[in-house]
Amino acid sequence: MREQGLAADDPVLRLDRVGLSYGPENDVLSDVSLSLAPGSLTFLTGPSGAGKSTLLKLAYLGLRPTAGRVSIFGVDTTRLSRRELAPLRRRVGVVFQEFRLLDHLSAYENVALPLRVAGAQERTYREDVVELLTWVGLGDRLEARPATLSGGEKQRVAIARAVVVKPNLILADEPTGNVDEEMGDRLFRLFRELNKRLGTTILIATHDMALVRKAKSDVLRLADGMVMRVPASALAAKEEPA
Amino acid sequence: MSASLSPLLPKEDAREAALFFVVCALCFLAALSGLVSRSAYAAADAWTNDVTGQITVRVRGDDAALARAVEVTTATPGIATARAITRAEAEELLQPWLGAGGVPATLPLPRLVAAEAAPDSDAKDLVLRLTAGLKSAGLETVVDDHLVWSADVRKSIDLAGLVALTAVGLLAATGVAVIAFATHATLLARRDIVELLHLSGAQDGFIAGLFERRFLMLGVQAGALGALMAFGAAAFVLYLLRQSDAQIWLLPQLSLSLADGLILGLAPLVAGVASMIAARVTVMRSLADMV
Numbered sequence A: 001m002r003e004q005g006l007a008a009d010d011p012v013l014r015l016d017r018v019g020l021s022y023g024p025e026n027d028v029l030s031d032v033s034l035s036l037a038p039g040s041l042t043f044l045t046g047p048s049g050a051g052k053s054t055l056l057k058l059a060y061l062g063l064r065p066t067a068g069r070v071s072i073f074g075v076d077t078t079r080l081s082r083r084e085l086a087p088l089r090r091r092v093g094v095v096f097q098e099f100r101l102l103d104h105l106s107a108y109e110n111v112a113l114p115l116r117v118a119g120a121q122e123r124t125y126r127e128d129v130v131e132l133l134t135w136v137g138l139g140d141r142l143e144a145r146p147a148t149l150s151g152g153e154k155q156r157v158a159i160a161r162a163v164v165v166k167p168n169l170i171l172a173d174e175p176t177g178n179v180d181e182e183m184g185d186r187l188f189r190l191f192r193e194l195n196k197r198l199g200t201t202i203l204i205a206t207h208d209m210a211l212v213r214k215a216k217s218d219v220l221r222l223a224d225g226m227v228m229r230v231p232a233s234a235l236a237a238k239e240e241p242a
Numbered sequence B: 001m002s003a004s005l006s007p008l009l010p011k012e013d014a015r016e017a018a019l020f021f022v023v024c025a026l027c028f029l030a031a032l033s034g035l036v037s038r039s040a041y042a043a044a045d046a047w048t049n050d051v052t053g054q055i056t057v058r059v060r061g062d063d064a065a066l067a068r069a070v071e072v073t074t075a076t077p078g079i080a081t082a083r084a085i086t087r088a089e090a091e092e093l094l095q096p097w098l099g100a101g102g103v104p105a106t107l108p109l110p111r112l113v114a115a116e117a118a119p120d121s122d123a124k125d126l127v128l129r130l131t132a133g134l135k136s137a138g139l140e141t142v143v144d145d146h147l148v149w150s151a152d153v154r155k156s157i158d159l160a161g162l163v164a165l166t167a168v169g170l171l172a173a174t175g176v177a178v179i180a181f182a183t184h185a186t187l188l189a190r191r192d193i194v195e196l197l198h199l200s201g202a203q204d205g206f207i208a209g210l211f212e213r214r215f216l217m218l219g220v221q222a223g224a225l226g227a228l229m230a231f232g233a234a235a236f237v238l239y240l241l242r243q244s245d246a247q248i249w250l251l252p253q254l255s256l257s258l259a260d261g262l263i264l265g266l267a268p269l270v271a272g273v274a275s276m277i278a279a280r281v282t283v284m285r286s287l288a289d290m291v
Helices: A052-059 A082-089 A107-117 A122-135 A151-163 A181-198 A209-215 A232-239 B014-051 B063-075 B087-098 B123-136 B147-189 B191-199 B204-243 B258-287
Strands: A013-021 A027-036 A041-045 A067-072 A092-095 A169-173 A201-205 A218-223 A226-230 B054-060 B079-085 B111-117 B140-144
Touching (some): A013 A052, A027 A067, A041 A209, A052 A169, A052 A201, A107 A122, A107 B191, A122 A151, A151 A181, A169 A181, A181 A201, A181 A209, B054 B063, B063 B079, B063 B123, B111 B123, B123 B140, B147 B191, B147 B204, B147 B258, B204 B258
Parallel strands (some): A027 A226, A041 A201, A041 A218, A092 A169, A169 A201
Antiparallel strands (some): B054 B140, B079 B111
């Protein structure tokens, strides 16, 4: 699927020599360059504290870099105003590591939140939201508040919320971190399906190397403030027994 | 699945109950100040209207001098009527202070002529001509058209009105400051919601709208209760005055008229709109700090 205002071969997300520091001696990211092609599914791996979550935060426009340039859907966001960033954010679905579900809303209402922000009427999305929650195995928990959900259930609600608007780009921070292997596989199949059927570009930050190996997708490895791309083929070769 | 969706901002908590009380109290005080100020103006109007066109001539001398003063006054162009105030009438005027029959027979009371100016006469010119006429008739008199007294009353009431308006202004400013502080506190407490909405692509106006609607309703409801309490307090004072032997004509006219109703009706509207604006400005400023 071609992104709006994006040439066929333009990356959906592009970071050019991006740096982020919280002070002179506190560089979180020093010189990160990467690009995600339209319709790609990529993993972001790296040791704890390497800055995976920070990189995702830059990508979903939750932070501005202290150096370099972040472009999304072919738009350089460096000089965009807050008002101009909002429409771009609506085209990005984010699965936060800490879920960020709103406690006073039901699972159904949490999933519907991005649609309410976009101004959609409930009657136009009710069935889609129910279907989506049913698909992630929460068809019987529509009215449940987050406080009554398990970690895995919260995770699935968070994923459903991220994909409900059929975004052009999905950024997921440890989306299978709180679910068992079976549910992890199922959730990954959801990402894969969105990627294949709708051409949604997906970047998944994860520690789950088993999932990465099964997925046979490209990997971006973040270490020492820099990113290195590992093609799926290279990863597979590395896994093969000598 | 909900029949109706929950509000994106959670329903009120203890902080908002305290805020409701503060806004309610501020509106009560503001409405009461407005009522007192308006009734003071009404009283001043009543007092000054009563004496407008009235001229009193105090005569030194005996009853013959008084009779002569009445003649001269009546004959002065611009005077509609003039008559001598009898001792009985003078005693009646003093009754509120000295009581019934409280004026000793030996107490000399001033001899007075009560005159009324013709409606189209120039009061100042009339007083000058009357004074000159009485003087040329050989009478020792003091002519009082109550203008000085009326002006003093008007000046005092204007001052009281200014004080009341300042009080209303200060109360409104305090209300706005309190709402702004509370909005900021709510914003901090609900930062998770604000951030999530922001990252979901909500424009600042959308987020501010959530707070605006919340504080508009709070302001209107608290303002209505405060105005209702002010109405109750005013009605209670009015009731007490009417039940007592107090000389209520001296007191401000607590009538609870249409104008009072307007003040009471405006209080919740002003509180609501001020709350809404304070909330919007606070939220927009806070959001400006986000990416």
